[in-house]
Amino acid sequence: MNxxxxxxxxxxxxxxxxxxxxxxxxxxxxxxxFARDVRAQEIRLRxxxxxxxxxxxxxxxxxxxxxxDQRSTVQRRWWYSAAAAVLMTVGISMVSLVSxxxxxxxxxxxxxxxxxxxxxxxxxxxxxxxxxxxxNRVFARFGAxxxxxIGTVNFAAECLMRDRTGVHLVMPGQMGPITVFFxxxxxxxxxxxxxxxxxxxxxxxxxxxxxxxxxxxxxxxDGLGERLAAAVRWPDxxxxxxxxxxxxxxxxxxxxxxxxx
Amino acid sequence: MATLRSDFDTLVNALSPELYRYAMGxxxxxxxxxxxxxxxxxxxxxxxxxxxxxxxxxxxLYTILxxxxxxxxxxxxxxxxxxxxxxxxxxxxxxxxxxxxxxxxALTHLDADYRDPLLLQVVGGFSCxxxxxxxxxNTNTVLTRLFRARKALREQLSDQPQLEATR
Numbered sequence: 001m002n003x004x005x006x007x008x009x010x011x012x013x014x015x016x017x018x019x020x021x022x023x024x025x026x027x028x029x030x031x032x033x034f035a036r037d038v039r040a041q042e043i044r045l046r047x048x049x050x051x052x053x054x055x056x057x058x059x060x061x062x063x064x065x066x067x068x069d070q071r072s073t074v075q076r077r078w079w080y081s082a083a084a085a086v087l088m089t090v091g092i093s094m095v096s097l098v099s100x101x102x103x104x105x106x107x108x109x110x111x112x113x114x115x116x117x118x119x120x121x122x123x124x125x126x127x128x129x130x131x132x133x134x135x136n137r138v139f140a141r142f143g144a145x146x147x148x149x150i151g152t153v154n155f156a157a158e159c160l161m162r163d164r165t166g167v168h169l170v171m172p173g174q175m176g177p178i179t180v181f182f183x184x185x186x187x188x189x190x191x192x193x194x195x196x197x198x199x200x201x202x203x204x205x206x207x208x209x210x211x212x213x214x215x216x217x218x219x220x221x222d223g224l225g226e227r228l229a230a231a232v233r234w235p236d237x238x239x240x241x242x243x244x245x246x247x248x249x250x251x252x253x254x255x256x257x258x259x260x261x
Numbered sequence: 262m263a264t265l266r267s268d269f270d271t272l273v274n275a276l277s278p279e280l281y282r283y284a285m286g287x288x289x290x291x292x293x294x295x296x297x298x299x300x301x302x303x304x305x306x307x308x309x310x311x312x313x314x315x316x317x318x319x320x321x322l323y324t325i326l327x328x329x330x331x332x333x334x335x336x337x338x339x340x341x342x343x344x345x346x347x348x349x350x351x352x353x354x355x356x357x358x359x360x361x362x363x364x365x366x367a368l369t370h371l372d373a374d375y376r377d378p379l380l381l382q383v384v385g386g387f388s389c390x391x392x393x394x395x396x397x398x399n400t401n402t403v404l405t406r407l408f409r410a411r412k413a414l415r416e417q418l419s420d421q422p423q424l425e426a427t428r
Contacts, residue, residue, distance in 0.1 A: 008408055011408045011411040012389070012404045012407040012408045012411075013382075013389075013407070014411075038411070038415075041411075041414070041418065042383075042411075044360055044361070044364050045364055045368075045383060045414070046383055047356055047361065048356050048361040048364040048365055048368075049282055049285070049286050049380070049383055049384050050282060050383070050384065052281070052285050053278065053281075054277055054278050054281035054282075054298070055281075055291065055295060058281065058295055058298065058299075059273045059274050059277045061295075061299065062277060062298065062299050062302045062303075063269070063270050063273055065299055065302075065303060066269060066273075066302065066303060066306040
């Protein structure tokens with residue numbers, strides 16, 4: 001160990017018991033007094049810092065403060081629990097409110113479908129098959145096109161359902177006429193049952209809106225909605241503008257045409 | 262809970278004096294030092310799972326105190342007493358010799374990077390390895406900072422710069 005290393009090591013720990021360090025100190029006449037001076041200063045430093053005693057009662061005050069802190073924590077927990085309970089209640093109420101609102105919306109849509117059929121029940125008596133050209137034109141108003149066989153259709157027209165327009169079809173069924181509504185933009189979360197004393201059916205959700213298929217009670221409608229949904233290709237739901245206020249002119253025009261509902 | 266409570270009280274009795282000395286070394290203000298120690302223990306109590314291992318708890322409490330002191334400076338710079346003035350309240354064991362005042366002043370003028378490891382070594386008695394863990398530094402950096410801290414102290418305390426090694 002040279003003098004430089006000795007002094008460097010001594011200043012990192014003046015009371016080091018390192019043998020090499022102590023040996024150098026014993027053998028080097030210039031480093032020995034330096035070491036004594038460094039240690040004297042270290043003792044002054046330690047005295048200045050280590051002789052201080054904490055104020056009387058400090059430990060007790062800290063222990064007391066911790067007990068109060070514990071109590072306030074317990075109280076805070078009580079408040080947090082109460083607040084959480086209130087929030088949960090509000091949350092459940094909101095969920096309930098939203099689900100009630102959805103339920104009401106579904107009921108309202110189903111009821112609108114029934115009302116529409118009953119209000120325009122004269123279309124159920126249509127017996128003349130509608131041409132494919134006519135069907136295509138009705139769907140074309142929405143940018144949709146027939147992509148498969150949709151079967152026999154006795155009535156096809158653009159119609160108004162709530163505040164949107166859609167396609168109204170009447171098809172022959174086993175028990176009587178079957179009414180089909182293509183309702184672009186009328187988004188449904190799941191299948192919605194449609195029932196009245198006379199009619200029964202369901203509303204199926206699709207990527208662009210929904211389809212209502214309703215027949216006389218007892219009519220077998222299994223798979224019809226899905227088959228019709230697959231038979232018509234709709235544009236991207238974002239570009240389908242079926243809102244009444246956005247399509248006013250089109251509706252007015254369509255209402256003047258025969259077979260419009 | 263009762264055992265935890267009792268363990269905590271034991272820890273406060275055992276460690277509060279040295280933590281107070283460490284706090285005094287940082288701020289030189291008796292009131293601020295007591296506040297720092299109390300806040301340190303309260304934080305420790307709130308995370309008391311960390312207090313189960315007494316040896317680890319000691320280093321942990323020192324770290325909390327150092328961080329609390331740093332936070333105090335971020336929020337509001339507390340009054341750092343002129344080390345040549347006597348404290349407002351009597352502090353038992355407070356060395357009032359001129360030599361001690363000079364030493365405290367020199368310590369006050371040390372950069373925090375050098376002062377922190379020095380205080381942890383002198384007051385806390387921690388090894389360089391332990392200090393490295395507490396300050397998130399490698400051991401060689403701690404050694405360098407301890408060397409520079411004492412070198413700076415010697416230069417402040419001496420009219421003549423010492424003939425020492427430089428690094």
